[in-house]
Ligand SMILES: NC(=O)C1=CN([C@@H]2O[C@H](COP(=O)(O)OP(=O)(O)OC[C@H]3O[C@@H](n4cnc5c(N)ncnc54)[C@H](OP(=O)(O)O)[C@@H]3O)[C@@H](O)[C@H]2O)C=CC1
C-alpha cells in the first residue's frame with residue numbers, strides 16, 4: 001500500500017466525528033476502496049475515518065497548555081446533564097470512548113489554521129433518549145414513545161448528522177446490533193469547517209450523466225411529437241420530425257421569460273410568511289418566503305383577466321413545442337450559471353452528491369446546495385413556482401383547446417378530472433409549501449441541470465401530457481366511472497397529505513404534543529425515526545399516496561394508448577429510484593437504527609407487495 005500514510009498498529013490522533021477534538025487511536029487497517037482508515041479508541045469503539053481526520057501525535061500538545069478555559073474530561077463530566085450517567089455507561093460506549101479520558105489534545109500553533117477554530121464538544125450519553133428507552137413498549141422492536149422525553153434537539157442533531165455524513169462513516173464496526181443512541185452536543189457555535197464531501201455517484205455515475213443529459217431533452221421532444229399524432233405510441237420510433245424552423249419562436253421565448261419574471265415578482269413581494277429551512281452543515285438555517293399560495297392565486301387572477309381581455313390561451317397548445325424549446329434554453333443557461341457559481345461555493349454548501357470533481361457529473365447533478373442571489377433562493381423558487389404553476393396554466397389552456405377542437409361548450413369530464421386533480425396537487429403543494437423544506441431535493445440535492453431542467457421543462461411539458469392527449473383524443477366517462485376515479489384520487493390524496501404532514505411536523509418539532517401518540521426509534525445522530533402512524537405502515541407512505549393519485553390522473557384518458565400512462569410509468573421508476581437513493585442515504589446517516597427501522601417496517605412503498 002504505497003500511498004497509505006498510516007499503518008496497522010500506528011498510534012495516532014483521530015478527530016472525533018462532528019467536532020475538532022482529537023483522541024488517541026490505534027490504526028487497525030485501511031480500505032483502499034473507500035479510502036477510510038479503521039481506528040479503535042481506547043474503550044474499544046471502532047470508527048472509520050478519512051486520512052485528513054487523522055494526525056500524527058507529535059502535531060499536538062497537551063490541552064492544558066493551549067487554553068485557559070478547562071475542557072478536561074473531568075470538567076466535562078461535571079457539566080454532564082445526565083445525573084444517572086454512570087448507570088448508562090454500558091449503553092453509550094461510543095460517547096464513553098471520548099469521555100473516558102482518552103488523551104484530549106488540541107493542535108499546536110503551527111497546525112492547520114482551520115483547527116484553531118476549536119469547537120468544544122460534550123460527549124455524553126443522551127439522557128432524554130435513555131429516559132425514553134425505559135418507556136419502550138416493546139423492547140424487542142426497540143420502539144419508544146414519542147413523548148417529550150425522547151425528543152432530542154433536532155437542529156443540533158441535524159448539524160451533527162450533516163457533518164458526520166460529509167466526513168465520516170460513523171458506523172460502529174463492533175457489536176453493531178448493540179449500538180445505542182448517543183449525542184454529540186455542541187456548547188459553542190459551530191464554526192465553518194472545510195467539509196470533505198463524500199462523492200457517492202448516482203444516476204449511473206459519470207457515464208450516466210452524459211446519457212441523461214442527452215436522453216432527457218430528447219425524451220421530452222419525443223413525447224411532445226408523439227402526442228399530436230392520431231395514433232400516438234411510446235414505441236413509435238422515430239416520430240415524424242418537423243422542419244427545424246418550427247422549433248424556434250421568439251415570441252414563445254419572450255412569453256416564457258415574461259412568465260418567469262412575473263413569478264419572480266410574486267415571490268419577492270413581502271407577502272406571506274417567512275419559514276425556516278432545516279439546519280445546514282454550518283448550523284445556519286436559511287429563511288424562505290413561503291407565499292406559494294398567494295403566487296398561484298395572483299397568477300390565476302391575472303390569467304383570468306387576460307382571458308377576459310380576449311387573449312387566446314390556445315396559443316399554448318399550438319406552440320407547445322416552441323415553448324418547450326424556449327424553456328429548455330433557459331434551463332440550460334441557468335444550469336451553466338449554477339455550475340459556474342458552484343465552483344466558488346463555500347464547502348458547507350457543497351451537495352453530498354454532485355461534488356465528484358467531474359465536470360459533467362457535477363453539472364448534471366448540481367454542486368451547490370442552496371444557490372442564492374441575496375435572499376432569492378434559486379432552487380426553491382424554480383421547484384415551486386414557474387414550472388409548477390405553469391403546469392396548471394398549460395392544463396387550463398388545453399381545456400380551452402379541447403373545447404375549441406372538439407366543438408364543446410364545456411370541457412369533457414375526463415379533461416375536468418385531469419385539470420381538477422392536478423390543480424389540487426399543485427395548490428396543495430403550494431399551500432403546504434413549508435413542507436418542501438424537509439424533502440430530499442431541498443435538504444440534500446444540489447441545484448444543477450437535473451433539477452433546473454426538471455423544474456422548468458420536465459414538469460410543465462411532460463406532466464401536462466394527459467391534458468394534451470385529451471385535446472385530440474376524447475375519452476367518454478360514465479358518471480359512475482367519474483365517481484370511482486374521484487374516490488381513488490381522494491384516497492391517494494389523503495395518504496399523501498397526511499403522511500407528508502406527519503413527517504414534516506415531526507421533523508420540525510419532535511416534541512409536538514399532537515404527535516405524542518407516535519412511536520419512534522432513536523438514532524445515533526440524536527434524530528429519531530417515526531415507526532408508527534403512516535411511517536410505520538411502509539417506509540415511504542407519501543410515495544404510495546402519490547402513486548395512487550397518479551393512477552387517478554391516467555385512468556380518465558382511457559386505455560387505448562400508452563402515452564397518457566407515461567406519467568404513471570415514469571413515476572414508478574422515479575419513486576423506486578428515489579426510494580433506493582433515500583434508503584442508502586438513511587443507512588449511511590442512521591446506521592444500525594435504520595436497519596432496525598427497516599426490520600420493523602418491512603415494506604418500502606406498497607404494503608405486502610414492495
Ligand atoms: N410529483 C413528482 O414529480 C414528485 C413528487 N414527489 C413527492 O414529494 C414528496 C417528498 O418526497 P421526497 O423528498 O422524495 O422524500 P420524503 O419527503 O419522503 O423525504 C425522505 C426523508 O424523510 C426522512 N425520513 C425517512 N423515513 C423517516 C421516518 N420513518 N421518520 C422520520 N423521518 C423519516 C429522511 O430524512 P431525515 O431523516 O434526514 O429528515 C428521508 O431522507 C413525496 O410526497 C413525493 O411523493 C417526489 C418526487 C417527484
Ligand SMILES: CC(C)CCC[C@@H](C)[C@H]1CC=C2C3=C(CC[C@@]21C)[C@@]1(C)CC[C@H](O)C(C)(C)[C@@H]1CC3
Pocket residue numbers: 216383384388425426428429430436439441450451453454455458459
Ligand atoms: C428530470 C428528472 C428525470 C427528474 C426531475 C425530478 C423533478 C421533476 C421532481 C423532483 C422532485 C419534485 C417534486 C415536485 C415536482 C417534481 C420534482 C421537481 C413537487 C414540487 C410537486 C408538488 C408536490 O406537492 C410536492 C410534494 C411539493 C413535490 C415535491 C417534489
